[in-house]
Amino acid sequence: MKFCPCCAQPVVRKIPEGDHLIRFVCETCNLVHYDNPRTIVGCVPAWQDQVLLCRRAIHPRHGYWTLPAGFLENGETTRQGAIRETLEEANARVEIDALYRLFDLPHIHQIHVFFRARLLDLDFSPGIESLETRLFTEAEIPWDELAFHTVRLTLQDYFADRRRDDYPPRDLDVRPGAR
């Protein structure tokens, strides 16, 4: 940010009074322009012992496999966002079961929230952001071709939990070096 989005005057970087972090401040408007972490929402779309993955047609990680997920939008709930992303990326309809994982990625200013979900039918196909959509059993998961670390962790935990039929939700810190 170089200019105030409200008045177009240059902003300065400083710690506002009563604050403790450097922010972009407009000294004309007396406005502080905050920048906060963004939330990615997605789901594990299950069909019997299989999970639906999408092969990415976009950067980053073009050509790699992922769970359907994307940025949470204003005006929607995290569940609605996960359902929408699954429809957009895989033309697939899901019902959300429960919260599953919350990942912290503070180095890239993101949190990733994944839900467990059930595919409602097998009428899925690649959306505009996908090259391919396919169901995988645990043995078939392309572990070396997964797009993101949080997708790998979610799938590993999901199949382990599936053997116990118990899926406790939890949060995980996935900063580089955190595990």
Add this chain to the structure above:
Amino acid sequence: MKFCPCCAQPVVRKIPEGDHLIRFVCETCNLVHYDNPRTIVGCVPAWQDQVLLCRRAIHPRHGYWTLPAGFLENGETTRQGAIRETLEEANARVEIDALYRLFDLPHIHQIHVFFRARLLDLDFSPGIESLETRLFTEAEIPWDELAFHTVRLTLQDYFADRRRDDYPPRDLDVRPGAR
């Protein structure tokens, strides 16, 4: 947003190619300026059968009681944010136990994440944003003077779960009218 934060030219509101929502777009920079939901992080700081609350010295809800919580900052995890807010608002040190509640408030573009936590000592006092800090048993909670609906729901669930000594994490939709 009226002006591009990068070049100070006026932005337009339109649906970018390949998108489905109206965004602020700079046609000079060819940049889309996204606006996404923000995350509030907080905790339930427990000491035996009591919970630490803060009476707010700031707007909104000046004078009302709340759990320590505030905006997640870039570069920190949700747990770190909850610990930091508890230190700032109540000069209190906590250890986080586990994820507890994720609330969706899509009407105000927020999600609220609460953890269960244990107070490490009784050396707490009002921070700059608090008028008063106090431990409350369930019977003492000022239910009619709580600052936020998500604080009320978290405390209700927390004390109910405490009787069972089982605190399953879950997400809840708290749009007006959602419950």
